Amino acid sequence: MKRTIRNVMLTLCAVAMMAGLSWADTLKVGVQAPITGSYANEGQGIENGVRLIAAQINAKGGVMGKQIEVIPCDDQGTAMAAAICAKDLVNKGVSMVIGSYTSTCAEAAQKTYFNAGVLQTSDGTADSLTEHGYWTFLRNSFPNSAEAAFAANYMVNVKGYKSIAVVSDFSSYAAGLAEATIAEIKKAGGNVVTYAKIKADSQNFTPVLTNIKSKKPDVIFFAGYYSDGGQLRAQQKALGIKADFIGGDANDNPDFSKLAGSSAQGAYIINVPSPDALPYDIAKTFIADYQKTYGMMPPSIWGLMNIDGMRAIIHAMEHNQSFDTKKAADYLHNMDKPLEGITGSISFAKDGNRKGGAYVVKEIQADNSYKIVHAQ
Amino acid sequence: MKNLERFGFPAFIVVMAILPNLLNSRWQAVAITFLIFTVVALSQDIILGKAGMFNMGQALFFGMGAYITAILNSQYGWPMLATIPVAIILPAIFGVLLAGPIVHLRGDYLLVTTIGFNIVFVQVVQNNLGGVTGGPNGIFGLDSISIFGTQLTSQISVYYFAFAVLLLTLFVMRNLEKSKAGRALHYLREDQLAAESIGINTRIYKIFAFALGAGIAGLAGTVFATQYSAVSPEAFEFIQSVLFFSIVLVGGSSIPGILIGVFVMFVLPEIFREFATWRFFIFGFAMILAMILRPRGIWPASFGKIPKFLIKESNHGA
Amino acid sequence: MDIFLQQLANGLTIGSMFALVALGYTMVYGVMKLINFAHGDMVAASAFVGLTIYTQVLGQATSLVAVIAIFLLAAVAMACVGILLERLAYRPLREAPRLSAVVSALGASLVIQNGIMLIWGPQMRIFPELVPQVYWDFGGVVISLIQVIILVLSLILMIALYLFVEKTRMGAAIRASAIDQDAARLMGINVNNVIALIFVIGSSLGAVGGLFIGLYYRGITFNMGWQYGLYAFIAAILGGIGNIPGAMLGGMLLGLFQAFIAGYVSSTWADAFTFILLILILIVRPTGLLGERVAEKV
Numbered sequence: 001m002k003r004t005i006r007n008v009m010l011t012l013c014a015v016a017m018m019a020g021l022s023w024a025d026t027l028k029v030g031v032q033a034p035i036t037g038s039y040a041n042e043g044q045g046i047e048n049g050v051r052l053i054a055a056q057i058n059a060k061g062g063v064m065g066k067q068i069e070v071i072p073c074d075d076q077g078t079a080m081a082a083a084i085c086a087k088d089l090v091n092k093g094v095s096m097v098i099g100s101y102t103s104t105c106a107e108a109a110q111k112t113y114f115n116a117g118v119l120q121t122s123d124g125t126a127d128s129l130t131e132h133g134y135w136t137f138l139r140n141s142f143p144n145s146a147e148a149a150f151a152a153n154y155m156v157n158v159k160g161y162k163s164i165a166v167v168s169d170f171s172s173y174a175a176g177l178a179e180a181t182i183a184e185i186k187k188a189g190g191n192v193v194t195y196a197k198i199k200a201d202s203q204n205f206t207p208v209l210t211n212i213k214s215k216k217p218d219v220i221f222f223a224g225y226y227s228d229g230g231q232l233r234a235q236q237k238a239l240g241i242k243a244d245f246i247g248g249d250a251n252d253n254p255d256f257s258k259l260a261g262s263s264a265q266g267a268y269i270i271n272v273p274s275p276d277a278l279p280y281d282i283a284k285t286f287i288a289d290y291q292k293t294y295g296m297m298p299p300s301i302w303g304l305m306n307i308d309g310m311r312a313i314i315h316a317m318e319h320n321q322s323f324d325t326k327k328a329a330d331y332l333h334n335m336d337k338p339l340e341g342i343t344g345s346i347s348f349a350k351d352g353n354r355k356g357g358a359y360v361v362k363e364i365q366a367d368n369s370y371k372i373v374h375a376q
Numbered sequence: 377m378k379n380l381e382r383f384g385f386p387a388f389i390v391v392m393a394i395l396p397n398l399l400n401s402r403w404q405a406v407a408i409t410f411l412i413f414t415v416v417a418l419s420q421d422i423i424l425g426k427a428g429m430f431n432m433g434q435a436l437f438f439g440m441g442a443y444i445t446a447i448l449n450s451q452y453g454w455p456m457l458a459t460i461p462v463a464i465i466l467p468a469i470f471g472v473l474l475a476g477p478i479v480h481l482r483g484d485y486l487l488v489t490t491i492g493f494n495i496v497f498v499q500v501v502q503n504n505l506g507g508v509t510g511g512p513n514g515i516f517g518l519d520s521i522s523i524f525g526t527q528l529t530s531q532i533s534v535y536y537f538a539f540a541v542l543l544l545t546l547f548v549m550r551n552l553e554k555s556k557a558g559r560a561l562h563y564l565r566e567d568q569l570a571a572e573s574i575g576i577n578t579r580i581y582k583i584f585a586f587a588l589g590a591g592i593a594g595l596a597g598t599v600f601a602t603q604y605s606a607v608s609p610e611a612f613e614f615i616q617s618v619l620f621f622s623i624v625l626v627g628g629s630s631i632p633g634i635l636i637g638v639f640v641m642f643v644l645p646e647i648f649r650e651f652a653t654w655r656f657f658i659f660g661f662a663m664i665l666a667m668i669l670r671p672r673g674i675w676p677a678s679f680g681k682i683p684k685f686l687i688k689e690s691n692h693g694a
Numbered sequence: 695m696d697i698f699l700q701q702l703a704n705g706l707t708i709g710s711m712f713a714l715v716a717l718g719y720t721m722v723y724g725v726m727k728l729i730n731f732a733h734g735d736m737v738a739a740s741a742f743v744g745l746t747i748y749t750q751v752l753g754q755a756t757s758l759v760a761v762i763a764i765f766l767l768a769a770v771a772m773a774c775v776g777i778l779l780e781r782l783a784y785r786p787l788r789e790a791p792r793l794s795a796v797v798s799a800l801g802a803s804l805v806i807q808n809g810i811m812l813i814w815g816p817q818m819r820i821f822p823e824l825v826p827q828v829y830w831d832f833g834g835v836v837i838s839l840i841q842v843i844i845l846v847l848s849l850i851l852m853i854a855l856y857l858f859v860e861k862t863r864m865g866a867a868i869r870a871s872a873i874d875q876d877a878a879r880l881m882g883i884n885v886n887n888v889i890a891l892i893f894v895i896g897s898s899l900g901a902v903g904g905l906f907i908g909l910y911y912r913g914i915t916f917n918m919g920w921q922y923g924l925y926a927f928i929a930a931i932l933g934g935i936g937n938i939p940g941a942m943l944g945g946m947l948l949g950l951f952q953a954f955i956a957g958y959v960s961s962t963w964a965d966a967f968t969f970i971l972l973i974l975i976l977i978v979r980p981t982g983l984l985g986e987r988v989a990e991k992v
Contacts (some may be wrong), residue, residue: 038817079514083606084405091401104513108606111517155697170502170512170962198960203911203918207956214697225819231911239700240829240836259913261823430793477977483792484729485976488931491924492969499966615920618800625797653816657808663801664783671790 027323029054029310030094032109034077034086034101039134042101045303047072048288048294049097053307056289064321073119075100079108086112094118095325098310101302103129103173110134119325121309123302125249126176131353135329137352140309141302142272145184146357147249151270152184154361155219155246158374163193165217165243167208167232169200169224176249178223187371193217200228205235214243226251228241230259231361237263242303244272248359257368267364268373272343273300283342301343308341312348315339384632389543396535404531405603406646411538412599414638415545417623418631419592422549424621425603425629425677427585428565430483433490434620436497437467437590439612439628441597443501446515446607447508456521456602463598464591471590472583479582501609514608521602538599545592551630552588563584626666628673636674640666696834699956702950707841707910710848714903716898716933716941716950717855725892726788728795731804732779734895736772739822740904741914741972742814742890744768744776748822756892761824768905769898775806776897785886803919810916818915821908851899852942859938866890866904872936876965896944925952928972934985941985 004227031050034043047070054068062068071092073085082100086109089097096119103124113120114134122129123141130139155161164185168178171372175197193215196208209232212220220236220243222229229251235247237260247256249271257264275287275298283304290298300302316328338355340348347355361371392411394406420434441463448454479584504511521528521537528534528624552558564571564578572578601607619641627637640662644653666674696765715737722730744764751767752760783802787795830838859865870878871888879885906920908914931950951971956964975982 044693078610079516079608080604083516083604083608084964087605088401096843107513108516108608112605113516172511172513173509199961200914201918202921203913204708204952207701207953208961210697210700210704211957213700225912231913234827234912236827237827238836238838238840240831255818255820255913258820261912262827290844358499430796478973481976481980484723484727484935485728485931485980487796488927488975489973492973496966496969499963503962622797622800627791653812654808656804657812660801660804660806660808663804664798667790667794667798667801668786671787671794 005126011106022110025066027059027066028069028071028092028094028130030097031070031072031077032046032082032090032097032099032105033072034105035072035074037078039077039101042302043074043077043099045299046096046099046306048102048308049290049303049343050310053286053310057314058269063317064323066323067153067172072198075105077102077105078141079104082106082108085109089169090116090118093207095323096121096310096313098306101126103176104171106137107172110137113137117325119142119313119329121313123305123309126172127180128176129171130353133351135333135352136346137324138309138312138314138332140305140346141354142357142359143353144173147270147359148177148180148184150357151221151246151248152188152190152358154270154374155224156185156188156190158228159219159244161190161218163191163215163217163243165193165212165215165220165289166195167198167212167220167222167224167358168195169198169199169228171224173250174200174224174248178221181221181223196234197226198224200224202232205232206239209235209239213239217243219246221246222247222251223248224250226253226256227259230256230264233260233267234263244268252362254368257364264364265366266366269362269364269370270359271362272301273360274356275304278304278343280340280342280344295375304342306342308339308346311341313338386570388635392539392542401531406643408531408535408538408599408642410638411535411542412596412603413620413623413642414544415596415599417450417591417634417638418545418549419596419621419628420423420620420627421624421634422552422561422592423585423589424624426552426565427561427582429479429582429585430622431490431496431586432487432594432617433492433494433614435612435614436494436588436599437471437593437617438498438600438616438620439501439607439609440467440470440590441594442601442607442612443509443515443597444449444594445598446518447610449518450515451508451546451653456519456598460595460598463594465594468521468591471586471588474585474601475586479579479586491617494612494617496611498609499613500683509609510607510608512604514611516606518601518605518607520605520629521675534599534603537602541595541599544597546631548588549591557581557584562611569692581620622663625673626663627674628670630673630675630677633673633675633677639676646679697957699835701953703835703841704712704838705950705953706946707844707949708953709929709946711903711906711910711916711922711945712926712929712943712948713847713852713945714899714906715884715922716929716945717852718900718939719923719927720900720930720933720935720938720941721868721892721896722746723930724938725868725889726784726791726795728784729799729927730784730896731796731799732783732806733896733900734776734921734926735803735810735919736779737900737904737907737926738899738914738916739810740768740772741773741908741918742819742916743771743901744905744908745814745819745821745914748824754822755825756822764824765902765905772897772901772904773894773932776893779806779897780889780893785889786911793907807917807919816916818913821912821914822890823912825909832869840910842912847902848906851902855895856938856942864888864891918956925968931972931982932975934982937984940982940984944982947983949992 030195031047033046042159051070054070072091075085082105103126106122106124109245114136119136121138121140125141125144166178166182168174181255185192198205198208229247233245245267247269251269254269316331320327331346333350335347338345349355359376360372361374363373365371423429423431431456442464443632444463445459448459474493501509502512559578560581623637623641627633648655718733747764747767783798787798824842829836869884871885875885881980929944930941933944952964956965
């Protein structure tokens with residue numbers, strides 16, 4: 001019995017290896033995105049965008065004569081599913097992967113892509129994504145540290161807050177943004193009076209806020225998601241804490257104002273501009289095409305950033321006249337002239353981070369609309 | 377029944393041995409998870425079914441094994457296979473330490489306490505205690521198992537690894553049934569007072585059941601970490617324990633019952649993936665219905681070697 | 695000191711919500727010796743039913759009468775669901791092994807939770823701001839109108855329940871059924887009616903708890919029932935399960951414990967501390983704080 005099993009196993013291993021060598025005559029592009037789950041609309045936005053740009057490129061003759069084949073995989077926004085997707089896409093022989101939406105899912109898949117030499121471009125903003133030294137990873141958004149520097153400058157130099165309280169949850173995105181912001185505030189000479197962590201979705205934040213109240217901060221900077229942020233803002237008001245409230249980019253959602261109710265007015269949110277505010281011609285054309293094809297606006301700027309990442313990789317391959325992923329990465333890490341992108345000019349630092357930043361501060365008005373009060 | 381044991385069991389092994397070659401990669405993944413969950417459900421059966429202790433925290437030991445393998449591999453560079461002994465022994469020791477103070481508790485209190493252990497465990501790994509658990513993300517990019525220098529990277533090889541672990545577990549379970557410890561557990565589940573009065577140290581045997589169940593679940597954890605090359609806190613939430621708890625009770629505390637239980641509770645929902653939003657709704661009804669129609673499970677445990685006419689009278693306890 | 699008092703006020707608010715939900719667990723357990731795992735999901739369902747009553751039935755009216763109507767209608771609706779639950783999922787299993795009823799309860803929990811998801815969707819829904827955001831500042835301790843409403847209404851309901859169980863004939867029937875169902879039956883008590891009554895009371899108190907969650911936190915999700923159900927269940931055990939004043943005491947103590955742990959020790963480890971407290975209490979005093987030491991056949 002045991003011998004049979006071993007023989008079967010060895011045979012099958014051999015078969016598997018042979019399959020890996022099979023010839024590819026299309027350029028396979030994987031999409032790893034939360035197509036179902038809590039972030040489904042963002043994930044579908046990424047997939048739709050990639051399919052649209054792939055169709056546009058294919059219509060013009062493809063990439064160096066090869067047609068693009070899009071292979072999607074649903075990571076459901078969970079780390080485990082992301083790990084499975086990574087193995088699956090690598091087995092299917094993709095040479096690049098677009099996505100995922102959340103930093104956690106991108107990070108869960110990173111090492112698998114690195115081991116297989118598959119390029120990965122994600123809008124995940126957690127700084128840890130580029131700290132492993134994987135040459136395969138290219139960030140098409142701006143890292144938390146860029147947002148942190150902008151937020152710290154706004155709080156310390158523009159608004160002149162004397163004492164700052166920072167709150168985050170445990171996710172790698174939120175904790176990373178909070179820690180980076182604290183470091184930047186200290187660098188700018190500001191004073192962080194407390195750093196508190198909350199459990200996401202736990203609803204009752206009054207014990208933490210009560211502690212914050214005793215520190216008498218001028219402002220509360222919240223680095224987590226809108227579903228907690230709205231409740232945090234409401235409970236802050238209910239406890240009579242007079243401080244201003246500034247939310248990080250993940251608070252930029254209409255539900256924030258609904259949750260906070262009448263307390264929403266006057267809260268600030270820091271984020272990159274929304275798709276309709278992009279001034280570039282290439283953006284206007286692409287968004288018009290997107291609306292024509294899918295009958296709606298792209299859900300957010302994040303999907304467009306992913307498409308810029310994909311365009312950059314294809315640009316590098318065409319420039320090199322080679323599908324070699326390592327050569328493409330080398331080119332992108334040393335670009336002398338940035339590529340014109342949908343979300344602004346795009347170029348990468350040696351560690352795979354996108355260079356630059358384009359943040360704005362929005363203030364929530366009485367009718368829950370935004371007013372841009374400060375821009376980078 | 378006898379015939380079924382004689383022919384059904386080898387038939388099952390043969391079918392399972394050739395199965396992965398007939399499946400595509402998605403169903404291979406489902407089949408591997410089926411094997412792993414069966415092992416965990418069998419380990420849960422030792423504690424819940426055989427010893428009769430209301431344990432709703434089995435995902436704790438499962439997760440502990442997975443995390444031990446992941447931490448030793450990613451942080452200390454141990455080969456995956458070398459982590460197996462630790463992934464069995466450490467959960468078993470924890471099983472003894474945790475069970476020690478609580479085995480005397482009445483059924484429902486034990487249930488809540490074990491839920492508590494499970495939730496504390498998840499919070500510990502989420503809060504990244506000692507900086508080795510990777511926090512809410514978990515640990516990714518583990519090595520694959522290598523035997524004699526051959527890397528078992530393909531899904532099929534992971535399948536056979538999981539299958540070997542299942543066969544080992546079934547072997548342990550069969551021996552347990554026939555051993556002194558197995559009989560002792562059976563008596564104490566049927567009637568603790570009577571078991572004590574004939575000189576069985578119930579406390580020791582209950583703790584033994586916990587330790588054995590924890591060790592096997594830990595081993596299953598290693599296989600789980602191998603399959604995904606990753607571990608993450610959400611895979612070991614106490615809701616998973618609820619699943620294992622339900623598998624044993626819906627299936628019935630017997631090996632065929634547990635296989636049916638895992639199939640019904642895990643593979644069927646995978647088959648009906650298209651009805652993703654409806655499946656747990658229907659599934660809840662199915663659980664209620666199964667209990668109303670077969671309160672002792674779909675395939676309840678037989679009473680071993682005791683003649684039928686003797687057991688007719690005593691149908692209390694379960 | 696004002697920080698301490700503020701945490702005390704917060705803890706009592708949360709605690710009274712736990713207590714209301716815990717009563718549902720403890721009453722069912724007292725008579726049926728069954729952990730009604732579906733109770734937490736009933737609490738969640740009540741918040742969604744309340745939301746629908748507000749938008750569909752009352753046309754988004756925000757008067758005091760509208761709020762009272764939401765509470766009454768949601769309580770009636772959940773009482774009906776409670777009776778249905780008992781009839782379909784628990785009554786057929788009354789003679790079956792204890793664990794079968796536990797699995798049935800878990801199944802019922804899945805049905806209700808996913809039923810909410812099918813009807814109202816998987817995303818977070820937002821409860822209207824029905825109670826105006828009014829605050830009073832007592833020398834640094836801020837109390838909001840909604841906190842006062844939750845605390846006062848919970849206390850009234852709990853006292854009313856206590857008097858009902860201790861002073862009325864129906865209350866006596868409940869107590870008798872909790873001690874010995876067979877004996878109660880011999881005394882001419884219709885135990886089926888008593889159990890139905892318990893589900894009506896427990897579910898409508900849970901419904902009030904669910905609406906408090908909606909009004910206080912505003913954001914409601916289909917799977918939030920597990921969290922509140924688990925805490926409330928711990929509260930019931932802390933106080934001694936089956937014991938009505940025990941559930942009230944347990945809820946209040948758990949609310950205070952969580953507020954002080956999160957406030958003074960660590961909000962990150964609050965869950966772990968809650969369960970360590972529970973485990974310690976069970977080891978030292980297995981029947982809870984007010985529970986009687988019952989010698990039960992194992």
